[in-house]
Amino acid sequence: MESNPKPEAADADADAPIAELRDASKHYGAVVAVEGLNLSIRRGEFLSFLGPSGCGKTTALRMLAGFESPTAGEVLLDGLRVNDVPPHRRPVNMVFQHYALFPHLTVAQNIAYGLRQRRPRPPRAEIDRAVDQALETVRLPGLGARRIWEMSGGQQQRVALARAIVNQPKLLLLDEPMAALDKKLRRDMQIELQTLQRSLGITFILVTHDQEEALSMSDRICLMRSGRIVQIGGPRALYDQPANRYVADFVGKSNFFPGRVTAASPGRTDLAVAGGLQIAGQASAALAVGAAATASLRPEQIALNRAGPGDGIPVTVVNRIFLGEHTEYLVRNAGLGEFLVLASRQAEAAAGAFDPGDEAQASWPDGAALILADD
Incomplete structure (x- = not known):
């Protein structure tokens, strides 16, 4: 011993x-x-x-x-x-x-x-x-x-x-x-x-x-x-x-949109996802054009508003959960499917709250996503 x-x-x-x-x-x-x-x-x-x-x-x-x-x-x-x-x-x-x-x-x-x-x-x-x-x-x-x-x-x-x-x-x-x-x-x-x-x-x-x-x-x-x-x-x-x-999914909540890399440069990678949409962001590892990858967007990075076409992608509110300091919305887009949006009390005070069944526009800053290589 x-x-x-x-x-x-x-x-x-x-x-x-x-x-x-x-x-x-x-x-x-x-x-x-x-x-x-x-x-x-x-x-x-x-x-x-x-x-x-x-x-x-x-x-x-x-x-x-x-x-x-x-x-x-x-x-x-x-x-x-x-x-x-x-x-x-x-x-x-x-x-x-x-x-x-x-x-x-x-x-x-x-x-x-x-x-x-x-x-x-x-x-x-x-x-x-x-x-x-x-x-x-x-x-x-x-x-x-x-x-x-x-x-x-x-x-x-x-x-x-x-x-x-x-x-x-x-x-x-x-x-x-x-x-x-x-x-x-x-x-x-x-x-x-x-x-x-x-x-x-x-x-x-x-x-x-x-x-x-x-x-x-x-x-x-x-x-x-x-x-x-x-x-x-x-x-x-x-x-x-x-x-x-796996890490993005386990640590906090995230929305995942699979696709293929259409452009890759230092600091920015573009991904073609369902519905003919493009999502851009920082890649977690070097990715070649044509490679399969997944865009990760945190719910708090996405905003909901009632503005007209051109201000985001059209979504329908499926469900709403009031969490006190935030409201969590489950929304659906024809191409992307269902994903989560987390709206702060301040954001809702400015844009108003949404009810299930409401039509809205979802948007996020260009380049906000994290582009992850497939596990």
Whole structure:
């Protein structure tokens, strides 16, 4: 068995990654959970593994935690190989989806549990001080004597976080910790997690299937599919510059119009799509004239108006969903078929709202589309 990673290794190079996956794979017999993962995790960043169920994101997290050993490749913490180091000997803590709190213990006893397992055990006064500080950090001061079943869902999540941070881990791993919370509480906890991560300076790694959660919280997102990493980047980069249709479809909403390239030059590619229409935009990769490709247009890039012919393409409003700050319209064009339009309250105040069955004109800025090579 390998030795425990040494805390002082992190001080050797502040720019060195806190953790790495090098060609890491995990197979369960003939089943491939993840394959050839290469990822360098920066010190102090908030990274999210994003993807649908079964894409391998939780397996990647469990390899970092030590609950799974890679079938091939390496897991490194502070530059040291930890493939065979058990979870309790890694400077890593994990917050599980259902928190895994002990119902028979008080809040303070739950938080102190990890400290009490250390050998030699810290003095009682030191443990009490650390627990009180953790409760202050997660904004639960004075609640150490409460029972777990007396706490709300949001408070239980904070207790789980306090139990994780009291050990001062180098990595804090979050396995869909907000899946059981209602929407408003989930949003509040997202803000609290961001604030907590920035104040502590600990590297947070989140697993989620919720793209809105990943976009709103992360410094970087690692998007996965079928056990492999598809694209790594900041939230804005994944949203504005997806590598392919899968990324554009998974990160936010998008309309896709397949066609063939009719012209290609630096900074602009023209695509002939159904109905004799041309859509222009920036290509995500070099495309030759005649190549099959797909134009991606975000719903918020498209405007609806009642102007006459020549101001866009004619559409019929099929459905309308009021979302508060926006209204989402499903519209149909004879050539393009059905697609989504997202209208802000300001846009509707200027142009007026539309009802199902209304005729309208849909338009978007020239060159606004992203032209994606077929996967």
